[in-house]
Amino acid sequence: MLLEYQVNGGDFTNAGSVSSNVKKMMRQLGVDSSVVKRTVVALYEAEVNIVAHAYRGVITVDLQPDKIYIKLADEGPGIADISQAMQEGYSTASVAVREMGFGAGMGLPNIKANSDILNVNSVVGKGTTVEITNNF
Amino acid sequence: MDTHQENFHHALKFQYDLCIGCAHCTEICPTAAIHIEGGLPVLNPNRCIDCGRCYSACPVSAIYVEQDDFQTIYDYKTPVALVPTIFFAQFPEKIEHDSILAALHYLGFKFVYEVEESVGVLKHIMNEKLMNGDCDKPVISSFCPAIVRLIQVKFPSLVNNIMLVKPPLDLTSLHIKKHLVENCGILNEEIGIFYVAPCPAKIAAIKSPVGEDKSSVTGVINMNYLYNKVLRIIKQGTELPALQNDHRNVMTRRNLLWALSGGEIALLKEGRNLAIDEVHNVSAFLEKIENEDIDNIDFLEVRACDQSCAGGILCANNRFLTVERQKQRAAHSPVRVSKKFNELIQNFDYLADNSKVGKVQPRSMDKLDNDRAVAMQKMEKAFKINKFLPQVDCRICGYQTCKEFSFAVTNGVIGLKSCIFVQRLLNENNGISADERAELAKKTWGVQKLDINNIPDDLL
Numbered sequence: 142m143l144l145e146y147q148v149n150g151g152d153f154t155n156a157g158s159v160s161s162n163v164k165k166m167m168r169q170l171g172v173d174s175s176v177v178k179r180t181v182v183a184l185y186e187a188e189v190n191i192v193a194h195a196y197r198g199v200i201t202v203d204l205q206p207d208k209i210y211i212k213l214a215d216e217g218p219g220i221a222d223i224s225q226a227m228q229e230g231y232s233t234a235s236v237a238v239r240e241m242g243f244g245a246g247m248g249l250p251n252i253k254a255n256s257d258i259l260n261v262n263s264v265v266g267k268g269t270t271v272e273i274t275n276n277f
Numbered sequence: 278m279d280t281h282q283e284n285f286h287h288a289l290k291f292q293y294d295l296c297i298g299c300a301h302c303t304e305i306c307p308t309a310a311i312h313i314e315g316g317l318p319v320l321n322p323n324r325c326i327d328c329g330r331c332y333s334a335c336p337v338s339a340i341y342v343e344q345d346d347f348q349t350i351y352d353y354k355t356p357v358a359l360v361p362t363i364f365f366a367q368f369p370e371k372i373e374h375d376s377i378l379a380a381l382h383y384l385g386f387k388f389v390y391e392v393e394e395s396v397g398v399l400k401h402i403m404n405e406k407l408m409n410g411d412c413d414k415p416v417i418s419s420f421c422p423a424i425v426r427l428i429q430v431k432f433p434s435l436v437n438n439i440m441l442v443k444p445p446l447d448l449t450s451l452h453i454k455k456h457l458v459e460n461c462g463i464l465n466e467e468i469g470i471f472y473v474a475p476c477p478a479k480i481a482a483i484k485s486p487v488g489e490d491k492s493s494v495t496g497v498i499n500m501n502y503l504y505n506k507v508l509r510i511i512k513q514g515t516e517l518p519a520l521q522n523d524h525r526n527v528m529t530r531r532n533l534l535w536a537l538s539g540g541e542i543a544l545l546k547e548g549r550n551l552a553i554d555e556v557h558n559v560s561a562f563l564e565k566i567e568n569e570d571i572d573n574i575d576f577l578e579v580r581a582c583d584q585s586c587a588g589g590i591l592c593a594n595n596r597f598l599t600v601e602r603q604k605q606r607a608a609h610s611p612v613r614v615s616k617k618f619n620e621l622i623q624n625f626d627y628l629a630d631n632s633k634v635g636k637v638q639p640r641s642m643d644k645l646d647n648d649r650a651v652a653m654q655k656m657e658k659a660f661k662i663n664k665f666l667p668q669v670d671c672r673i674c675g676y677q678t679c680k681e682f683s684f685a686v687t688n689g690v691i692g693l694k695s696c697i698f699v700q701r702l703l704n705e706n707n708g709i710s711a712d713e714r715a716e717l718a719k720k721t722w723g724v725q726k727l728d729i730n731n732i733p734d735d736l737l
Contacts (some may be wrong), residue, residue, distance in 0.1 A: 142653065142656060142657050142660065157570045160568045164567065164568065165643060166656060168643040168644065169643045169645045169652060170644075170645070170652045170656065171644040171645070171649055172649075174433050174434040174639060174641075178434050181567070182568075182569050185569060204653075205653070206649040206653045277649070
């Protein structure tokens with residue numbers, strides 16, 4: 142089942158609504174709650190990344206009986222050094238964003254820890270695509 | 278309809294002869310456990326959490342809360358009333374605590390204990406558990422049984438966050454038995470402990486405890502029922518017996534505030550602790566916790582009723598007045614009580630050893646099918662249906678929301694044509710006759726409500 146959600150940069154208020162929807166659907170499928178939790182944490186983190194850094198983004202969710210594939214494609218500044226961004230504590234978030242409790246530099250490492258397969262591609266000045274796959 | 282289920286007891290029952298099929302209960306249910314069929318509510322026992330919102334919403338009092346027959350207290354040589362402190366706060370100020378206690382003795386109770394007598398003991402147990410960190414964070418209170426059930430059905434991934442400790446009700450009850458047997462020479466089988474319940478969730482929890490085999494309580498009395506009985510005795514000026522035992526001297530300020538919102542977190546020594554009341558509020562907050570949208574919280578006090586137990590549906594009086602009276606009593610009670618007066622503290626080790634409850638099992642209400650491929654197909658179908666439904670949630674189909682209706686259609690229990698919007702799009706040439714329309718309406722709302730002969734001629 143294929144679903145698509147739009148995300149707006151800067152809208153922290155609504156960050157998390159995609160995660161809630163996906164969580165409910167995985168539960169309807171009867172997916173083990175530990176996998177649901179991993180997926181929701183990874184997705185939420187990736188969703189907040191778009192809100193914190195990008196102008197806008199599209200989240201595509203492909204839910205299958207045995208796995209979930211999530212693609213988060215944003216239009217934004219992109220990541221210059223992905224391997225650096227994968228390290229815990231690395232953050233480019235502004236002070237304002239950090240004060241809201243986001244941008245602790247745990248984003249990508251946390252997504253990685255909660256994904257079976259993670260692909261990150263980025264073009265500086267254009268945007269970033271994050272692909273998460275979790276098997277049930 | 279039979280609302281009983283083998284392992285899942287519900288204290289709320291519909292009285293179908295009184296029900297007018299207005300669907301107010303359908304609308305308010307936090308787990309969408311009720312839909313309307315044939316003009317009457319149908320309960321999904323796997324979803325109901327016994328929170329009692331439907332009971333309060335019913336305009337004709339067609340929902341009742343089961344209780345044990347009051348006469349059963351006389352089956353025991355030593356009937357004990359186990360009364361929550363808020364019971365006393367139901368009465369007008371001019372009625373004295375002594376009179377209420379005396380009336381309870383007059384009714385036949387040999388002993389009257391207040392439920393929260395064990396709060397002092399529980400405080401130590403809770404703080405110790407929180408320090409040991411043997412629970413996922415945030416630790417969620419297990420005090421409110423409606424919330425425990427809400428977590429089981431709606432937030433199954435949070436079951437490991439529930440603090441596995443008995444509520445004051447069970448600890449006090451354990452203490453009473455031990456104390457009466459060992460110190461008063463009363464035989465165990467002569468003791469009947471009757472809990473005065475402010476809500477159906479507590480009743481359900483006693484009849485089928487979660488994480489325990491059997492409750493230590495003998496029977497349950499509806500608080501509203503007992504309130505009326507006691508008030509009548511006092512109002513009629515009945516000559517009341519002298520007080521035989523009085524436990525007020527063990528009640529501290531903290532014990533008295535336990536049942537009110539914030540009463541639990543006030544006992545915790547450290548950490549970032551939050552108190553949330555009312556089931557929809559709790560649900561919205563747990564949703565965020567489950568998404569890990571909110572973190573760094575150590576403990577959550579969560580209760581299904583607005584103003585916590587003072588808002589219990591079996592309380593006789595306005596919850597805000599109850600809170601005020603309870604706070605007044607607390608303000609006039611000691612901060613500490615000497616150990617020598619406190620039987621419960623003397624029993625601490627025994628209570629601490631028996632305070633643990635078994636693991637709470639998840640029982641997700643969302644799962645569409647045991648076969649994941651079938652569940653997938655159902656989800657896709659429901660999604661397709663829901664996409665063109667109006668999302669007005671008018672409930673004319675009998676379901677709480679368009680979304681719930683889409684799942685019912687998917688499961689084949691109702692046809693798509695039961696949606697009034699769909700009916701308007703169809704006409705006699707492309708799918709639905711006037712007769713069929715009337716039939717569908719009757720199927721949901723019953724024959725009586727839709728009898729054209731009931732409409733006065735001059736109004737047509």
